[in-house]
Amino acid sequence: MPAILWREQMELGYKPLDDEHKEFVEVVQKSVEAANVGDFATMEWVFEKAYDYARDHFSHEEEVMERIGFPDLENHMKSHQVFIKNISELRQQYEVSASEHEKRQLAMKTADFLSVWLIGHILSRDKVYKPYLVRLRNMPPRMNY
Ligand SMILES: [Fe+2]
Ligand SMILES: [Fe+2]
Numbered sequence: 042m043p044a045i046l047w048r049e050q051m052e053l054g055y056k057p058l059d060d061e062h063k064e065f066v067e068v069v070q071k072s073v074e075a076a077n078v079g080d081f082a083t084m085e086w087v088f089e090k091a092y093d094y095a096r097d098h099f100s101h102e103e104e105v106m107e108r109i110g111f112p113d114l115e116n117h118m119k120s121h122q123v124f125i126k127n128i129s130e131l132r133q134q135y136e137v138s139a140s141e142h143e144k145r146q147l148a149m150k151t152a153d154f155l156s157v158w159l160i161g162h163i164l165s166r167d168k169v170y171k172p173y174l175v176r177l178r179n180m181p182p183r184m185n186y
Pocket of ligand 1: 117167
């Protein structure tokens with residue numbers, strides 16, 4: 042499975058969220074590398090980071106979307122919740138898997154899910170609120186972070 046790299050089309054033009062997305066791209070890249078070689082210690086780290094990322098980044102992003110008055114916030118939040126459910130299920134399956142073969146298969150499945158989800162979500166879902174980010178410019182500096 043090839044590793045994904047940060048692409049310019051993923052850029053939203055709002056540094057705090059772009060930096061978080063870049064961080065997630067790194068986690069996804071690690072998952073691909075770890076799955077390819079069967080590096081289980083790194084996979085544990087990936088599950089931990091993917092979950093932490095989801096919790097922190099999604100709540101930040103949802104808070105920004107609310108601030109800029111993004112009209113499709115509710116559906117976007119649902120998409121985030123589905124990710125959390127999926128990654129939690131994969132983690133659970135990974136933790137109870139008994140054989141090395143099973144673990145390797147789940148690592149591949151997870152890396153695949155993370156890669157597809159990340160590209161799809163940033164390019165098709167996060168991109169939709171990009172035009173609304175200009176509203177941050179008219180906000181007082183305290184709110185414009
Ligand atoms: Fe999102
Ligand atoms: Fe995002």
